[in-house]
Amino acid sequence: MAKSSASVPLYLDREVPGLIVKFGDYPLHHGGVGAIRSLGRLGVPMYAITEDRYTPAAVSRHLRRAFVWPTTGTERTERLVEGLLGVGRRIGRPAVLVPTDEEAAVLIAEHQAELTGNFLFPRVAAGLPRRLASKQGLHELCVEHGVPSPAAAFPESYGEIEDFAAKARFPIVAKNREAFVRRARPAVHGTTRITTQEGLLRLARDWGERPGVILQEYLPREDAEDWIVHAYFDADSAPLAMFTGVKVRSWPPHAGMTANAYVVDNPELADLAARFIKQIGFSGVIDLDLRFDRRDGRYKLLDFNPRMGAQFRLFENESGIDVIRAMHLDLTGRAVPEGEQLAGRRYIVENIDLPALLAYRRSGYTTPHAPDRPSGTELAWLAADDLRPFFTMLARFVRPGAKHLYQLWRDGRGARVAPGHR
Structure with a gap:
């Protein structure tokens, strides 16, 4: 105090x-x-x-x-x-x-x-x-100025996510690309750890035509x-x-x-x-x-x-x-x-x-x-x-x-591991 x-x-x-x-x-x-x-x-x-x-x-x-x-x-x-x-x-x-x-x-x-x-x-x-404040903007600035940051991809369509999933090394992390914009239905809740290719594709089906996510290297x-x-x-x-x-x-x-x-x-x-x-x-x-x-x-x-x-x-x-x-x-x-x-x-x-x-x-x-x-x-x-x-x-x-705390924990739990792959 x-x-x-x-x-x-x-x-x-x-x-x-x-x-x-x-x-x-x-x-x-x-x-x-x-x-x-x-x-x-x-x-x-x-x-x-x-x-x-x-x-x-x-x-x-x-x-x-x-x-x-x-x-x-x-x-x-x-x-x-x-x-x-x-x-x-x-x-x-x-x-x-x-x-x-x-x-x-x-x-x-x-x-x-x-x-x-x-x-x-x-x-x-x-x-x-x-x-x-943008995940993509920050990553680009890091690359431009030689500041280390996790490897990242910014898919623009479900097809690009499929291509990424075929080559990626799992687990990976998904985040909302524009984190500072409060959206009624964000693509993911917080930092989402995804453990498998199938888990990524399952989640991505709900992300719409423009996914609005960053797929990032997971640092264990x-x-x-x-x-x-x-x-x-x-x-x-x-x-x-x-x-x-x-x-x-x-x-x-x-x-x-x-x-x-x-x-x-x-x-x-x-x-x-x-x-x-x-x-x-x-x-x-x-x-x-x-x-x-x-x-x-x-x-x-x-x-x-x-x-x-x-x-x-x-x-x-x-x-x-x-x-x-x-x-x-x-x-x-x-x-x-x-x-x-x-x-x-x-x-x-x-x-x-x-x-x-x-x-x-x-x-x-x-x-x-x-x-x-x-x-x-x-x-x-x-x-x-x-x-x-x-x-x-x-x-x-x-x-x-208390209800909100439980919701945060539940979202955080779900955010760290894709549904169906915990």
Whole structure:
């Protein structure tokens, strides 16, 4: 339940508020709560777009006001831009935008001209966040810049899937090609491990004329390690805050969001990320998922989230800087204090880590590099100075949440092995 371990005082511009921007129906989002607390504890006025008035974010004592605006993320772009501008007018002064999902990050990047003057945000090539959030776009950028990534194919028809299946080495992984678009009927639910040619062809019959999937090399977990990189890059694509860590558990197991992670120093990984960001010219907050493949000794980039990750509060340096604080300082013209990351810190998402722990124990999987004893623990929900989000999460999670947890587990189970081939 740590607040901040800053060894020096941080003086953020308290005249410039922050706005949590989210599109879609996912009220139990601990990342948004973390961002509200991170800036709110330092006196920054915080605002948030929420599904209703009783989400964990909406009841945080560090939030000045919740703007209730239920969205799906699939609305017309014009409506979303106008709605965001309307929120800005109600705040009454330029606010730093903190997107919590790809839809929001892409919208901000592609409509910078309309949003300038009403908000503060990192400037980036308009089409870059959409390309980075796309599995195909990210893979193409990795190939272009020599960044390792799993071998992948992007079939355009069932016939191309048949050709791929005839030559592929199984198991493979299937993912939605455009992961940042919430579709009513996605081709697959999350990361789908497919074990046989027959299993792939059976699934593909339901994918339609344009499959919209990426078929990717499977990196076996017994030969791999899951790493994460969070960072903030300035207008020149220079890192003002850079952090590396190990994902210990996720939910659904091995295929979902981080449930438990540790900070672990990894200069090689930090250098890889910094070089890639410089090459593509990105500015802003990033959340990267990489898998170290012990078979060839390379870190392979799996996902690039061009926005804050839900577990960003895992990372803080000895000056008290996390990626959201770094962004606010930089966008308001203030220096970002340097400092080493606090290695050994642990992050736990209370409502999903216990089932994840049980699942991982059954599988016998353990994560290399995780410290035996954490130097400190950051909980996603429970905070001594802000209890209401935790109890609101419990109230919303216990009944429908338990059903949702089971659904995630079931989808994750089905996602890792094609039906009929478990």
